[in-house]
Amino acid sequence: MALRLICAGAAAALVAALPAFAGAPQCRGTVYLTFDTGSQSQAELIAATLKRHNAKATFFLANEKTVRGDWSLDPSWAAFWRARVAEGHAFGSHTFDHVYYVKDGANGEIVVRPQFGGGAGRQASWDAARFCDEIRRVDARFMELTGHGLDPLWRAPGGKTSPRTLAAARGCGYAHVGWSPAGFSGDELSSARYPNALLLKQSLAGLGDGDIFMAHMGIWSRKDPWAPANLEPLLAGLERKGFCFATLREHPGYSDKMHKKTN
Template sequence: MSGLLLPGGAAALIASLFTAAGAAAACQGTIYLTFDTGSQSQAELIAQTLNRHQIKATFFLANEKTVRGDYSLDPSWAPFWKARVAEGHAFGSHTFDHVYWLKDGADGKLQVKPQFGAGAGKAQSWSPAQYCEEIKRVDSRFRQLTGSHLDPIWRAPGGKVSPRSLAAAQSCGYAHVGWAKAGFSGDELSSAAWPNAVLLQKSLNELRGGDIFMAHMGIWSRKDPWAPANLEPLIAGLKQKGYCFATLREHPDYASQFKRTVKP
């Protein structure tokens, strides 16, 4: 073989196969990075960091107030979301008005409290159909902004769900995605009690292959923002341990969900 000359295309193909095989052998497991909307103060930094490392993540979107004075699903954010679509990231609903589930009512309804929108801060009683429509509102807006649909997944604000809310979402095609215990970034916690260095080390020590990691694209209440200090070293540290990254489209628990069609 040492004296065999191959056409350029064949040589390139063989080289790519060896590279792919080496990458697969080096991968000690997959981490699924996910980001929920928030103040959006770290949105550009997160996008730039992921792009620099050629990592695809999953974003869960709600129409939240941002540090720009607008909302995260306003037309002003269309260029940002279009760019993320072009990069190949995945997208799910976080409910349009960031609606918290409070409890299931005895009448078959759900007690909820929107954080934004006309009913912000007011407890309301919704039918399962209304709850489903709230999840789907994000898809409608996302399609207006980007021309693309959301993926058939959602995440409840605070991760708070019930069998009834899960069934309501599934009835219109959406599977709920939480996060691993080790995957909680801690970016909602007090930075005095939980400094970034402590949160970073905790993540690096505890994350394992298959874990879903969750952070926000900016948290109003945290004095020392999480992403600028932690995202880059987190990715570098996980890569050093041999971990790979993927969107939830590749997660074995959700692969079948992505073959389904969300009801319009």
């Protein structure tokens, strides 16, 4: 009798434990969430939503003017970025002054137009070394703010690149990251023409395994911000479809490029 009771108790304990395993989420695919700096009006909301879903993302950083009246890579943002490091997110450069590629210039130079900084709004011609320095400025500032360097990744503002800019960045160890066609959040578009409900529907219908999703941490021009309405239902909807989230450190196209920056 005692033996049967012991066995019955062990069986009951095993059965009680089964739901925990049976209910564990099964990844049917992975979506790689990425966020570019912007006005930073949605920075705290994005961070809190990701944490609530235990979702890891990759942030691409530029020193942009924020709704606080400061800049996104000022010391006043150090605590925010340190917290994201501690949570296990990944980080890449978005060029320090949010520098747009304009065209290839003469003698191998690159014509650019910074959005911020001392040269804001004016075109300049840079050689490959100067272009690379602009990418690395973010790395140096992030180290000052957090004690951690960037991952060897960068994203061109507007996604505008050329073989020349890509080669310049590769020369100092940074791989460029765009986004998947289905991964364009549309948060830069007019909210009158592209309301949040439409953008959410498109994302949920279009995103698939391996896609890189891109949104901003606040857009000055959009009347109805994307993130407050869409980020939570987007993550929840993708989870219901069986998707998990990971940083670009785990992306098969970038995982072998980690730790390859040069000085």
